[in-house]
Amino acid sequence: MDGGEFSPESSRDRPSCCGLSRKILVCLGVGVLALILLGLGLALFAVHRWRLFSKPLQWNATRTTPHFSEIFLGRCYLYTQVLHPELGSTDCVRIMKTFKSAFISKHPCNITEEDYQPLIELDTQTLPCDKFVFWSKSGDLAHQYTRIQQEMFTLEDTFLGYLADGLSWCGDPNTYEMNEHSCPNWRDCPNNPKSVFWKVMSRKFAEAACGVVQVMLNGSIISPFDKSSTFGGVEMPRFNPKKVRKLQAWVMHDIGGLSSDSCSNPSINELKKIADQKQIPFVCHNDYRPIKLIQCVKAPEHPCS
Numbered sequence: 001m002d003g004g005e006f007s008p009e010s011s012r013d014r015p016s017c018c019g020l021s022r023k024i025l026v027c028l029g030v031g032v033l034a035l036i037l038l039g040l041g042l043a044l045f046a047v048h049r050w051r052l053f054s055k056p057l058q059w060n061a062t063r064t065t066p067h068f069s070e071i072f073l074g075r076c077y078l079y080t081q082v083l084h085p086e087l088g089s090t091d092c093v094r095i096m097k098t099f100k101s102a103f104i105s106k107h108p109c110n111i112t113e114e115d116y117q118p119l120i121e122l123d124t125q126t127l128p129c130d131k132f133v134f135w136s137k138s139g140d141l142a143h144q145y146t147r148i149q150q151e152m153f154t155l156e157d158t159f160l161g162y163l164a165d166g167l168s169w170c171g172d173p174n175t176y177e178m179n180e181h182s183c184p185n186w187r188d189c190p191n192n193p194k195s196v197f198w199k200v201m202s203r204k205f206a207e208a209a210c211g212v213v214q215v216m217l218n219g220s221i222i223s224p225f226d227k228s229s230t231f232g233g234v235e236m237p238r239f240n241p242k243k244v245r246k247l248q249a250w251v252m253h254d255i256g257g258l259s260s261d262s263c264s265n266p267s268i269n270e271l272k273k274i275a276d277q278k279q280i281p282f283v284c285h286n287d288y289r290p291i292k293l294i295q296c297v298k299a300p301e302h303p304c305s
């Protein structure tokens with residue numbers, strides 16, 4: 001009875017045993033295949049992460065500004081949606097991606113002006129004539145002025161200038177990220193992402209200048225006009241005499257400092273000569289009054305006149 005019962009069971013068992021082993025074989029096959037695929041995936045992932053985790057190059061200047069992307073994007077929406085709604089259709093995410101692609105994964109000493117060309121091509125802002133304000137060694141005061149006189153533009157009041165003003169940034173050849181540790185300064189290498197950006201923007205701003213153009217200079221330093229400054233070396237040479245009707249210099253002195261007739265300073269004469277060569281009429285004002293009043297507001301204890 002036991003044997004009779006056993007034999008059909010064992011005969012039923014055998015195919016079930018063979019089915020099981022076939023299943024195991026199939027399972028093993030699929031398992032091995034999955035393992036191979038997983039291995040391949042891990043290898044690819046590792047190669048990718050290796051770039052992310054490998055140590056970035058070290059530099060002397062300040063690292064990429066923390067929360068760079070959030071600041072950049074926030075400024076873009078503020079500028080295009082609130083401050084200048086005529087630019088309201090601007091695609092800020094695209095602007096940021098294009099900006100970053102100028103330097104991401106590149107050696108931060110090898111940035112070229114062409115790297116920023118795609119970004120410039122996305123900029124549709126046109127600036128009105130007679131509203132350009134250039135500055136040299138007087139940036140703070142120039143920006144205080146255009147904050148009040150909002151129809152005037154320094155470079156940092158234009159769309160792309162506004163986005164990057166005061167920020168630091170650079171990439172690294174070993175990563176897809178921005179360098180969160182350090183960035184090269186001008187002395188490390190002149191062709192770093194930030195210096196090249198401002199050079200390109202300054203040149204473009206100067207080429208666009210039209211009508212009566214203002215430049216604010218610092219009368220409290222020895223040479224208010226410096227040929228090797230951004231204004232002297234990059235902007236002034238790019239003024240188009242067919243568009244710039246007049247160049248007007250405002251030489252501002254620090255409140256409480258020595259006030260002198262800086263318009264007769266030798267460096268201002270040099271500026272006048274360059275303007276003459278370009279056949280751009282030039283006038284110079286010591287302590288242009290509307291701006292002097294801003295200085296006075298900030299120094300209430302001083303008997304401002």
Ligand SMILES: *[C@@H]1O[C@H](CO)[C@@H](O)[C@H](O)[C@H]1NC(C)=O
Pocket residue numbers: 107109110
């Ligand atoms: C910078 O670019 C030049 C020309 O493209 C190349 O010869 C040089 O090796 C690059 N330097 C670095 C550090 O990548």
Ligand SMILES: *[C@@H]1O[C@H](CO)[C@@H](O)[C@H](O)[C@H]1NC(C)=O
Pocket residue numbers: 137138139140141218219220221252253254
């Ligand atoms: C002139 O330059 C000095 C030194 O850099 C600075 O402290 C001062 O604020 C500048 N003055 C103006 C009017 O910009």
Ligand SMILES: *[C@@H]1O[C@H](CO)[C@@H](O)[C@H](O)[C@H]1NC(C)=O
Pocket residue numbers: 059060187188
């Ligand atoms: C940058 O730092 C390195 C190492 O600390 C130093 O040798 C070099 O002189 C510094 N360069 C500048 C321009 O400060």
